[in-house]
Amino acid sequence: MAKIKTVFICQECGYETPKWLGKCPDCSKWNTLIEEVKEVQGKSSSSTARSINKKPITKLADVISSKSDRIVTGINEFDRVMGGGIVKDSITIITARPGAGKSTLLLQVADSIARKGCKVIYASGEESDSQIKNRADRILNDINENIWVVQETSMDNVVDAINEIDPDVVIIDSIQTFTMEASLPARAGSPTQTMECANELLRIAKGDKRQRAIIIVGQMTKADELAGLRALEHLVDAVLIIEADTDEELRGLLASKNRFGSTGEMGFFQMSEKGMISIDNPSEFFMTKRDDGEIVSGSTLTVIKEGSRPIIMEVESLVSKAFTPYPTRIGETLGKDKLNTLISILEQRGGINLYEKNVIIKTTGGMKIKEQGINLAVIMSIVSSIRDKGIESNIAFIADVGLTGELKKVPSLEGRVKELGRMGFKKVYVAKDSFATGIKFDNIEVIALKTLNEVIYNVYK
Known part of the structure; x- marks a missing residue:
């Protein structure tokens, strides 16, 4: 027979205790323990449940793989991040700040899938x-007629x-608003309701x-x-x-976990009145189009690595005279500490004085500088x-600069240089x-130098 038990569960980490505590002993967060009622099954009923739910043992070699069985949405950046489309027996979770475009993107995904004949x-809630x-x-x-809407907070319904x-695809928006009757009054x-709902969806998916x-x-x-327990992230595929910054149009879709694709893959979208527009060629989006x-x-150009893809990006700087004792240092897409470090390297190792100059840095398209x-x-x-002297738009720079003024190599450089060659660049x-x-590149000259001073001299000689 089931017994009623009152426990206090931490809303951050899921820690359970029979009495209320101001501070969670597990995650050290304050005021996160909420009282919930649980039913504890006796030994006989749980043993019966295990016997009923037991599945036959299968040889791994006999299991039919569904890895290639995907639903391709046609939204290129979304499909790229998913690893080529949505796997038919998968469960995916998407999260973001309020207003970032989660519901908008998923409604577009639902529409694209429905037009391929799938029910959604x-x-x-x-x-x-x-x-x-x-x-x-x-x-x-x-x-499309293949989309059904359910306005509910009951997962049972x-x-x-x-x-x-x-349906072929089910979209739940959002998991934290749903409850299951078996887990009431939570x-x-x-944590109890979220994990019970997620486990029920997992059963349906697979x-x-x-x-x-x-x-x-x-x-x-x-x-x-x-939000919720870390177990929720472990449960999904x-x-x-x-x-996104809500005041910017650029949106990045990052796969922090993907069992059927590349973890760390990034896709780019532009938020507009017509929804999320897939940026299929980011290298063009993050550069300013100028006449020959x-x-x-x-203005300078470089290549960053987002996921498995090299992307050409433009960096813009504005240096002006400061009329205050403390010059301004602004990095719209670059951390202030990192900007001050690079300015110090340039002053000490490059011999260029900036102590009376304002320096402002940004990137075209609003891309955050992370590497x-x-x-x-x-x-x-x-x-x-x-110097008020521009650098030709067919020249790029790909290197780290140490505190000594020496250039440092970066990972995945071969793929970055090939992307420059594909886009018509002449020097890097x-x-x-x-x-x-023995590595050679077609249609692009690779200039390998040791120090920052050598680069400045070579560009402006």
Whole structure:
């Protein structure tokens, strides 16, 4: 017979205790323990349940793989991040800050899938049917008949709808708003309800008779982390994060986990009135289009690595006279400490005085600077601006710069140089001994130098 038990569960880490505590002993967070009621089954009933749910043992060699069985949405950047499309028996969770475009992107994904003949259920516990319809009218040309909307907070009713409609894809927006009757009176969003709902969706996705793709929206905390237990991330096949500043149009879709693709893969979108627009050629998006022969001071080009893909990016600098005792240092897409470090290297090792100059750095398209391989390009853009002499747009810089002024090689350099050659660049400056002996590149000259001073001299000789 089941027994009723009252416990206190931490909303951050899932730690359980029979009494309330102000501070969680496991994760050290304050005021996160919430009282919940649990039913504890006796030994006989749990043994019976294990006997009923027992599945036959199967040889691994006899298991039929579904790795290549994917639903291709046609949204190129989304398919790239997913590893080539949505695996039919997978469960994916997508999270982001409020307003980043989670629901918008998934409604577009639902539309693309529906047009391929797949049935889609869009279950929302946050928005009404009319709100979803208003968004669909705004971003979709017309609404496909293969999309069903379920406005519910009961996961039990969503499961009934799945059994009735028999969809190929189910979208849950968001998991923290749903509850299951078996886990009541635990509130929506609690670890108990979230994990019970997720486990039920996992059972539906990987059923023996009918496999379905499940996409879950997960809320994000103030610390920019997926809300709930870490066990939720372990349970799903893929975790996608939309990276965005709400005042910028650029959106990055990052796969922080993907069992069927590359973890760390990044896709890019532009938020518009018509929804999320896939940026299929980021190298063009993150460069300014200029006429042939047009040279602008303060602009340099480099290649970054996002996931498995090299992307050409433009760095812009503006150096101006300071009229205050403390010159301004602004890095819109670069950390202030990193900018000050690069300026100090340029002053000490490059012999260029900037103590009376304001220095402002940004990147075209709003791309955040995360890696060291862009440092040479940042410094050379400052040199170009202070000298008011532009650098030809067919020249790129790919190297880190040490505190000694020496150039340092960066990873995946061969792929970056090949991307430059594909885009028609003529020269690229890299660190000495960056490549193994015998590697040659067509249509692009690779200039390997040892120090920052050598680069400045070579560019402006």
